[in-house]
Amino acid sequence: MTKVKLILSITAAAVILVSCSGTPSSPVAALPAQPQKVVDVSPVAATPTQNGTDVSPSVAPQTQPPVKQADPTPKKKTLTPPLSDALSRVTKKTFGLYVSPGNSPVSPEKFKGYHTGIDFETFANEQDIDISVSAVCDGPLILKKWATGYGGVAVQQCNIEGQDVTVVYGHLRSSSILPKIHDQIKAGESFAALGKGFSTETDGERKHLHLGIHKGVSINILGYVQNQSLLDQWLDPKSYF
Numbered sequence: 001m002t003k004v005k006l007i008l009s010i011t012a013a014a015v016i017l018v019s020c021s022g023t024p025s026s027p028v029a030a031l032p033a034q035p036q037k038v039v040d041v042s043p044v045a046a047t048p049t050q051n052g053t054d055v056s057p058s059v060a061p062q063t064q065p066p067v068k069q070a071d072p073t074p075k076k077k078t079l080t081p082p083l084s085d086a087l088s089r090v091t092k093k094t095f096g097l098y099v100s101p102g103n104s105p106v107s108p109e110k111f112k113g114y115h116t117g118i119d120f121e122t123f124a125n126e127q128d129i130d131i132s133v134s135a136v137c138d139g140p141l142i143l144k145k146w147a148t149g150y151g152g153v154a155v156q157q158c159n160i161e162g163q164d165v166t167v168v169y170g171h172l173r174s175s176s177i178l179p180k181i182h183d184q185i186k187a188g189e190s191f192a193a194l195g196k197g198f199s200t201e202t203d204g205e206r207k208h209l210h211l212g213i214h215k216g217v218s219i220n221i222l223g224y225v226q227n228q229s230l231l232d233q234w235l236d237p238k239s240y241f
């Protein structure tokens with residue numbers, strides 16, 4: 001009997017506990033629902049948005065268009081090209097190149113020294129046609145003659161970016177140089193033609209234009225100089241196209 005009473009008592013106590021734990025006010029039953037709602041407003045979901053686009057600092061750089069690099073300062077084109085496709089023609093003698101008969105991009109070579117200008121080559125289909133030469137700047141013609149090493153040569157006085165210079169155009173057909181001395185020539189104005197290759201018009205040189213820019217107002221038509229300090233009296237024409 002004692003055992004039966006004890007079992008009944010335990011059973012009754014269990015029933016009471018079960019009924020108590022099942023009440024709506026039980027803290028055990030109420031706890032699970034509340035924290036879940038807190039999770040819904042976690043920082044990840046609450047990241048500030050703008051028009052639906054995530055603008056959080058860690059993501060923004062990838063979703064915005066790449067910042068356009070500032071264009072390098074456009075090169076100032078101070079001079080007008082003397083020939084069509086001008087820079088594509090500078091394939092042999094650049095400014096300051098040291099040449100000698102044993103070391104030159106052209107053959108045969110009769111000169112030696114630092115090249116004071118740049119050479120614009122002619123294409124194969126241009127050998128038997130007139131190739132017009134245009135002035136690279138505004139200024140008067142101050143010399144035209146036939147000179148050893150050039151054949152026909154013309155010199156124009158100009159001002160480039162505030163600096164007085166004289167511009168040498170070499171290997172022209174002398175008779176084609178239209179302006180008279182002191183005549184103004186406009187940049188881009190066709191004023192002469194190249195001399196025929198390997199003739200007296202070019203003093204035996206291939207058909208091409210030598211363009212040199214000498215600092216100052218004095219006339220100097222040297223195509224080559226023998227040291228660097230003399231080369232400093234010349235500008236690299238390519239820098240101005």
Ligand SMILES: [Zn+2]
Pocket residue numbers: 093115117118119209210211223
């Ligand atoms: Zn040259």
